[in-house]
Amino acid sequence: MDTDSFWTFRDDRGREVTAPRRPRRIVAYVPAAAAALQHLGVTVAGIYGSPHDKDGLDPVKADGLSSADVAYLGAGTDLTAPAVLAAEPDLFVSVTYDGTRVYGVEPGVVEELEAAVPTVALAVGPGHRLLSVRDRFGELARALGTGGGHGGTGAADAEAEQLSASRLRTVARRAAHVRVLALSPADPERAHVARPGAWPDLQELAEAGLRLPDVEGPGANWATLGWDEVAALDPDVVLTDVRSNAVPVTELESVAGWRSVRTRAAVVPWNPELPCTSRAISDFLDAVARAVERKGRELAP
Incomplete structure (x- = not known):
């Protein structure tokens, strides 16, 4: 054009x-x-x-x-x-x-x-x-005039994304017992637990075969729970929102419910507003796959 x-x-x-x-x-x-x-x-x-x-x-x-x-x-x-x-x-x-x-x-x-x-x-x-x-x-x-191919980032990034997606599917099959929860810390009393169907990146994890529970109750994108309620969900891998509007998990060490969560679970930093490029998607899928694979080995019967 x-x-x-x-x-x-x-x-x-x-x-x-x-x-x-x-x-x-x-x-x-x-x-x-x-x-x-x-x-x-x-x-x-x-x-x-x-x-x-x-x-x-x-x-x-x-x-x-x-x-x-x-x-x-x-x-x-x-x-x-x-x-x-x-x-x-x-x-x-x-x-x-x-x-x-x-x-x-x-x-x-x-x-x-x-x-x-x-x-x-x-x-x-x-x-x-x-x-x-x-x-x-x-x-x-x-x-707008760029190449904009597969994610716009070239063949190498596209191939890396495909390999990451394939690896995640393999890990999900081998670690079907591992539960993954995504949340955004609100304050020392509460956390916003993400609904998997509301977030494209979490939906991608679910479609790869990972177990992402949805929580009953109000809220289209998030369900707000107390930290003890979060701990009662027994997650094995927790994706924690690291945007500036979320409370840093380092400020939650006095919260018993959070301590219970992070003692049991692998904690993975999570950006719910991931830039949708092959490179960013590949990095995200790899980070989740590593955590799930590690917990899968730890929890294997």
């Missing part, structure tokens, strides 16, 4: 997003959009965060990006249309968890931006497999 020709891309809200030419200045949501697009060879002019972020740019979500490299425009109610428009974007990229709303941006701000800038939202919520999300970012990267 000629860079000066009419540009179009159908996003995951079902909207046909158009521009008079291929966008060159892109403002994007940090983890799923900006970090993924950077891996795919797309340069971004500005980034913004989630309403849950604390103290500015979350380095876990940024995945190597820093405010020294690219302008950080704010998060939540601090993100304004004038701040975004000052970066002079010709494309605004976000994610959607429900297929309708642009995540992390106030509705009024979304209205102002959509009136001024082509806006794309890619789906990362329930019902979307991790690899299909990866492919969608690859499609957007290709539309």
Whole structure:
């Protein structure tokens, strides 16, 4: 496609997003959009965060990006249309968890931006497999002029991802007794336990054959439990949220329920907003496979 020709891309809200030419200045949501697009060879002019972020740019979500490299425009109610428009974007990229709303941006701000800038939202919520999300970012990267092949990162990364997925399936077959739980520490009293079907990366683990229990009770993406209730689930491997909005597990040593969990289980750092690239997916699958394999040997009858 000629860079000066009419540009179009159908996003995951079902909207046909158009521009008079291929966008060159892109403002994007940090983890799923900006970090993924950077891996795919797309340069971004500005980034913004989630309403849950604390103290500015979350380095876990940024995945190597820093405010020294690219302008950080704010998060939540601090993100304004004038701040975004000052970066002079010709494309605004976000994610959607429900297929309708642009995540992390106030509705009024979304209205102002959509009136001024082509806006794309890619789906990362329930019902979307991790690899299909990866492919969608690859499609957007290709539309923006990069190679954007298998995850946009070349044959070596694609092969590594496939090997990691194969290894995880093998480990899951051999360690079918190992229980895996993903959670986000809320405070010394509570943890948010992830629902496997709500998160593409956890769904990928379940489809590989790992045992990820779902917890009864309210909450679409998370079930909130006390730490003693978490311990009673007897997980063997625990994926712990390491984003800035989660309480670091090092601050939970006085919590008896957490001590019981980490004494029994292998603990794996977890970023629920994983950049959807072959490289990041491979690293994630390998980390889980190592922990499950180790616990499988320990717990073997």
